[in-house]
Amino acid sequence: MNKQLKEKIAFSILTFTMLLVVVPTVLIIGFIVYKGIGTISWEFLTAMPRKGMTEGGIFPAIVGTLYLVLGTIAFALPLGIGSAIYLTEYATHGKLYKLIRLAILNLAGVPSVVYGLFGLGLFVLFLGFGSSLLAGALTLACLILPVIITASEEALKSVPQSYREASLALGATKWQTIQNVVLPHAMPGIVTGAILGIGRAAGETAPILLTVAAFFLPRLPKSFFDQAMALPYHLYIVSTQVPNMPEEIKYGVALVLLGIVGIFFAIATAIRIKFKMANRA
Amino acid sequence: MAKISVKDLNLYYGDFQALNNIDLKIEEKKVTALIGPSGCGKSTFLRTLNRMNDLIDHVKTEGCLCLEDQDIYDGDVDVVALRRRVGMVFQKPNPFPKSIYENVAYGPKRYGMKDKKQLDEIVERSLKEAALWEEVKDRLNKSALGLSGGQQQRLCIARALAMKPEVLLMDEPTSALDPIATAKIEELIMNLKENYTIVIVTHSMQQAARISDNTAFFLMGDLIETDKTQKLFTTPRDKRTEDYITGRFG
Ligand SMILES: Nc1ncnc2c1ncn2[C@@H]1O[C@H](COP(=O)(O)OP(=O)(O)OP(=O)(O)O)[C@@H](O)[C@H]1O
Numbered sequence: 001m002n003k004q005l006k007e008k009i010a011f012s013i014l015t016f017t018m019l020l021v022v023v024p025t026v027l028i029i030g031f032i033v034y035k036g037i038g039t040i041s042w043e044f045l046t047a048m049p050r051k052g053m054t055e056g057g058i059f060p061a062i063v064g065t066l067y068l069v070l071g072t073i074a075f076a077l078p079l080g081i082g083s084a085i086y087l088t089e090y091a092t093h094g095k096l097y098k099l100i101r102l103a104i105l106n107l108a109g110v111p112s113v114v115y116g117l118f119g120l121g122l123f124v125l126f127l128g129f130g131s132s133l134l135a136g137a138l139t140l141a142c143l144i145l146p147v148i149i150t151a152s153e154e155a156l157k158s159v160p161q162s163y164r165e166a167s168l169a170l171g172a173t174k175w176q177t178i179q180n181v182v183l184p185h186a187m188p189g190i191v192t193g194a195i196l197g198i199g200r201a202a203g204e205t206a207p208i209l210l211t212v213a214a215f216f217l218p219r220l221p222k223s224f225f226d227q228a229m230a231l232p233y234h235l236y237i238v239s240t241q242v243p244n245m246p247e248e249i250k251y252g253v254a255l256v257l258l259g260i261v262g263i264f265f266a267i268a269t270a271i272r273i274k275f276k277m278a279n280r281a
Numbered sequence: 282m283a284k285i286s287v288k289d290l291n292l293y294y295g296d297f298q299a300l301n302n303i304d305l306k307i308e309e310k311k312v313t314a315l316i317g318p319s320g321c322g323k324s325t326f327l328r329t330l331n332r333m334n335d336l337i338d339h340v341k342t343e344g345c346l347c348l349e350d351q352d353i354y355d356g357d358v359d360v361v362a363l364r365r366r367v368g369m370v371f372q373k374p375n376p377f378p379k380s381i382y383e384n385v386a387y388g389p390k391r392y393g394m395k396d397k398k399q400l401d402e403i404v405e406r407s408l409k410e411a412a413l414w415e416e417v418k419d420r421l422n423k424s425a426l427g428l429s430g431g432q433q434q435r436l437c438i439a440r441a442l443a444m445k446p447e448v449l450l451m452d453e454p455t456s457a458l459d460p461i462a463t464a465k466i467e468e469l470i471m472n473l474k475e476n477y478t479i480v481i482v483t484h485s486m487q488q489a490a491r492i493s494d495n496t497a498f499f500l501m502g503d504l505i506e507t508d509k510t511q512k513l514f515t516t517p518r519d520k521r522t523e524d525y526i527t528g529r530f531g
Pocket residue numbers: 294297299317318319320321322323324325326337
């Protein structure tokens with residue numbers, strides 16, 4: 001076989017695999033938009049649900065999901081970045097280090113319902129937070145920690161050693177070096193990790209089912225100790241638990257969930273680009 | 282007068298001994314050049330002087346290294362304070378991805394200086410000392426990464442000078458630069474020795490001959506010979522030194 005032919009075959013196969021990934025994604029999103037767009041109205045987004053959720057809006061579920069995602073990020077980001085800094089900058093690379101790394105990798109593969117049970121046991125019951133936004137956010141934070149730690153670690157490792165050396169040689173302390181040189185440079189990568197985490201936190205159903213979500217609660221949570229509705233769980237309910245639920249409402253909820261995740265992605269991407277520019281400046 | 286005196290210095294990377302029984306005195310306000318073939322331990326030696334080797338795992342350093350009358354490796358030496366007295370410039374220019382101003386002000390700011398006027402003065406003085414002021418004074422807030430390689434290296438020198446160190450260590454500071462940029466930095470080094478003690482690693486015999494007052498020749502972790510540069514290059518005492526400087530190996 002000549003080189004050009006090989007080149008063509010490789011190119012075709014790679015294009016095909018790319019399409020295999022892209023086409024279904026586009027189809028799914030397109031399908032949901034097509035089926036759900038008709039439902040979206042100002043009322044749907046801002047009103048309380050009525051008549052066994054078959055009428056009115058999904059405002060409490062939207063607010064609940066927003067609170068959950070923000071709460072999750074507020075817990076998971078500092079903790080995850082802190083752990084990653086410890087692992088890359090301070091820990092000596094011995095047996096314990098390897099064990100911790102292995103544990104983190106494994107945690108990333110644990111099914112989310114297991115996190116739900118863990119959250120139920122620890123936060124809801126043992127710590128007595130009850131079924132609440134707090135318990136839900138903490139549970140989701142545990143769920144996305146491995147992702148955030150791993151992404152942050154990669155980002156920190158990609159900071160050129162020469163920057164650290166230059167800073168230390170100028171008489172900066174290790175912590176000053178991390179604050180002023182290492183972290184700013186690693187920030188885009190860390191934000192990428194946060195983006196992935198947000199996507200998961202916003203979309204998970206099992207963990208919130210066990211720790212926070214209310215079936216039907218036509219009012220907004222007043223504090224972090226309140227229960228709340230949330231979009232993924234609401235979607236599950238309207239799709240399977242309520243008889244005679246109009247089809248469009250299901251797709252409307254799905255579309256709103258998709259939209260919220262999309263908005264968070266857009267914000268995170270904007271932050272990422274801002275940090276990237278700052279590094280080049 | 283000896284600014285730094287090194288006695289019986291042995292350094293190990295794990296089991297590998299990289300420096301054997303080094304004795305060397307580094308004179309104040311002179312340029313000392315370290316020469317020798319690749320892998321002989323020049324960088325390793327240089328990095329003992331500001332304890333940069335501390336960053337590497339499994340390094341063991343023995344012997345006596347004194348900066349004036351302070352033992353550098355004494356248990357209670359403040360490494361951060363030491364590195365303020367002993368600055369360093371690296372082989373590859375490594376400015377931070379920040380503005381020119383922020384690069385030079387980096388050290389003083391970490392040291393706790395906040396006063397804008399004082400910082401401005403330091404930045405200007407350091408850039409002038411590094412012969413870079415005229416070229417960058419109109420774009421202090423532009424990125425340092427937009428400078429040429431030679432300018433970046435002078436910026437790194439300015440950044441080190443901002444801390445007003447007593448000693449300046451340079452590890453092959455011109456090896457990544459073209460001849461014109463190299464000439465500028467050599468001229469700069471000769472001016473700097475009025476105020477600073479300079480130790481420079483170089484692969485270029487001509488460079489050592491041009492700019493240094495004293496030269497130390499390293500070979501496989503041993504310090505073979507050290508002398509006034511002029512003497513070492515004209516009448517080396519050791520056969521191995523002669524072979525190296527006449528280009529018979531290395
Ligand atoms: N981090 C390290 N771990 C183990 N061995 C090292 C390390 N750094 C250097 N060495 C070894 O120590 C010896 C001296 O290295 P060093 O970098 O000091 O040489 P050099 O004279 O600066 O060489 P060059 O001219 O190529 O820069 C070499 O044999 C090198 O392989």
